[in-house]
Amino acid sequence: MARSFQHESSNTRKRNRACEECHRLKIKCDVSTSLGVACERCSRNNVECVPAAPRLQRDRINELEAQVQELRKAMQDQSSSTTPSRSPCRLLENHNHAVLSFLDARIPSSQQQDLLRIFAHHAGAAWPVVRLPVELERIRAKSPVLLLSVLVHSVTQDTQRTELAVHDELVRETMHILGDEVIGRGQRSIELVQALLVAAYWTKPLRGGPQGSCYQIVQLAADMAIDIGIAGSSLQPSPVAYFSRHEDPTALDARRTWLACFVALSTSSMDMRRPHPFPWNAHHEECLLHLESRGEPSDILLCQIVRITQLNQEISNHLCLCQLAAFVDGNDYSTHATIETLKNKVDAWAAQIPPSLASSQTLKVWWHVAMIHIYEIVLHTPTNKATFAAPFIPGRIAVKDFPKPAKIIPPLKTALEAIVQNCHAVIDTAAEMDPALVLSLPTFCFAPSVLYSLYVLVNVLVAATDPANTYGQCLTKGAFHIEQCGLKLRSLTAYTRSLDPTLSCFTTRMFDATGWLEEWYNNYNAILQRYETNLAFS
Numbered sequence: 426m427a428r429s430f431q432h433e434s435s436n437t438r439k440r441n442r443a444c445e446e447c448h449r450l451k452i453k454c455d456v457s458t459s460l461g462v463a464c465e466r467c468s469r470n471n472v473e474c475v476p477a478a479p480r481l482q483r484d485r486i487n488e489l490e491a492q493v494q495e496l497r498k499a500m501q502d503q504s505s506s507t508t509p510s511r512s513p514c515r516l517l518e519n520h521n522h523a524v525l526s527f528l529d530a531r532i533p534s535s536q537q538q539d540l541l542r543i544f545a546h547h548a549g550a551a552w553p554v555v556r557l558p559v560e561l562e563r564i565r566a567k568s569p570v571l572l573l574s575v576l577v578h579s580v581t582q583d584t585q586r587t588e589l590a591v592h593d594e595l596v597r598e599t600m601h602i603l604g605d606e607v608i609g610r611g612q613r614s615i616e617l618v619q620a621l622l623v624a625a626y627w628t629k630p631l632r633g634g635p636q637g638s639c640y641q642i643v644q645l646a647a648d649m650a651i652d653i654g655i656a657g658s659s660l661q662p663s664p665v666a667y668f669s670r671h672e673d674p675t676a677l678d679a680r681r682t683w684l685a686c687f688v689a690l691s692t693s694s695m696d697m698r699r700p701h702p703f704p705w706n707a708h709h710e711e712c713l714l715h716l717e718s719r720g721e722p723s724d725i726l727l728c729q730i731v732r733i734t735q736l737n738q739e740i741s742n743h744l745c746l747c748q749l750a751a752f753v754d755g756n757d758y759s760t761h762a763t764i765e766t767l768k769n770k771v772d773a774w775a776a777q778i779p780p781s782l783a784s785s786q787t788l789k790v791w792w793h794v795a796m797i798h799i800y801e802i803v804l805h806t807p808t809n810k811a812t813f814a815a816p817f818i819p820g821r822i823a824v825k826d827f828p829k830p831a832k833i834i835p836p837l838k839t840a841l842e843a844i845v846q847n848c849h850a851v852i853d854t855a856a857e858m859d860p861a862l863v864l865s866l867p868t869f870c871f872a873p874s875v876l877y878s879l880y881v882l883v884n885v886l887v888a889a890t891d892p893a894n895t896y897g898q899c900l901t902k903g904a905f906h907i908e909q910c911g912l913k914l915r916s917l918t919a920y921t922r923s924l925d926p927t928l929s930c931f932t933t934r935m936f937d938a939t940g941w942l943e944e945w946y947n948n949y950n951a952i953l954q955r956y957e958t959n960l961a962f963s
Contacts, residue, residue, distance in 0.1 A: 657708025
């Protein structure tokens with residue numbers, strides 16, 4: 426009886442698993458107690474009802490993974506039949522092709538070769554921070570964005586032989602492409618650092634709309650140089666860039682590019698009077714010595730530019746030029762002891778310039794600008810240091826905030842005479858330059874240095890012509906020759922405008938803007954004359 430009860434129980438209870446047929450159709454399997462072990466559907470269709478075989482969980486997982494793989498393969502096959510391959514190399518090729526297509530549609534390839542030669546013989550020779558291969562196809566294949574930056578920024582619109590609207594489009598879109606490369610696509614390479622440097626050094630104006638900042642571009646270039654590992658071991662890359670290191674950080678091109686970043690950063694620091702973000706260190710010195718001993722002929726000039734730039738940084742550090750809260754008294758003997766030491770260093774640099782560069786007007790300008798930086802301290806008060814930052818425009822002249830010592834020490838008198846002489850030397854040298862050289866030198870460095878010299882000269886004039894100030898005992902109004910300076914700058918502007926009639930280069934625009942000097946000086950003279958007249962009648 427017990428055996429009969431057990432058999433009946435097994436026939437009447439539901440199975441734990443569906444039958445094979447219901448499992449295949451993925452429908453509910455209902456076992457009827459009246460039909461024995463067969464489910465209702467199998468009984469209705471007169472099909473043998475066989476319980477489905479058990480499947481282990483790992484078998485089911487394997488089955489699902491196989492299905493996923495089949496779906497992926499099907500999707501890839503479908504994608505490859507309608508669109509190009511999406512591999513990283515293919516994406517890079519497509520992007521480079523788009524950049525070159527944009528360039529070719531506006532500057533024919535035959536003209537690109539001519540502009541590349543012009544860069545090599547003019548901007549690239551005057552300021553050798555980037556060396557490019559002479560073969561156009563080589564740079565097109567390797568560095569299309571660098572090629573675009575060079576052809577757009579390093580020549581005037583007249584030399585580029587494009588319509589003005591096309592020229593402006595090239596400037597605008599080049600900046601967009603650089604932004605997309607750095608921010609949008611997260612690209613990092615030595616060629617991209619160089620492209621950013623070219624766009625900053627030879628920055629160009631846009632007609633209408635907001636203007637990008639060349640100072641920000643310089644910072645982007647320096648940060649990328651650190652990320653790709655060419656800035657030395659003391660400056661570590663950001664975590665996201667750990668695997669983007671340059672294949673040979675000790676190569677000449679890598680060392681040259683990092684020194685070019687240093688010069689740009691130092692210029693930015695002095696222009697804006699902000700502390701240098703990456704001061705001179707052992708790696709800079711190593712790069713410089715390597716370039717001097719193993720570099721190419723054009724590196725001789727670059728090394729001299731780097732050396733005087735490093736001296737300018739040293740001048741800034743010792744005299745706190747970029748520390749606006751620190752005041753260094755220009756009427757103090759200890760200050761002039763520091764000034765004398767710095768002056769001797771600059772003179773020593775000038776004495777060691779190689780004979781091949783002895784007549785370089787570019788280095789002559791930088792020599793006198795360094796001297797002006799040394800002597801600028803005699804114009805400082807605890808509150809006016811910020812006015813010596815760019816822009817160098819008449820509205821920033823501190824017409825009342827200047828030193829007024831009760832008694833002038835002898836070294837201060839010498840310093841006042843020296844600063845006027847060096848300001849004149851910068852303006853005279855620039856005025857004597859070939860206008861083609863003036864336009865080849867970087868707008869970021871050269872034109873602001875000339876304007877700085879003029880600006881300092883005017884500040885000395887204001888301090889010395891105040892009837893109540895003791896500076897007038899050291900310098901008379903006739904020592905400044907402001908009218909002659911204005912005439913020389915107007916003549917230089919006329920020459921540069923003949924080569925750049927549309928003012929597509931910022932250098933032309935900046936020199937053209939010095940027309941303010943004549944009007945400002947005439948107005949200032951009128952004020953002085955009225956004051957002297959009133960004083961005579963009182």
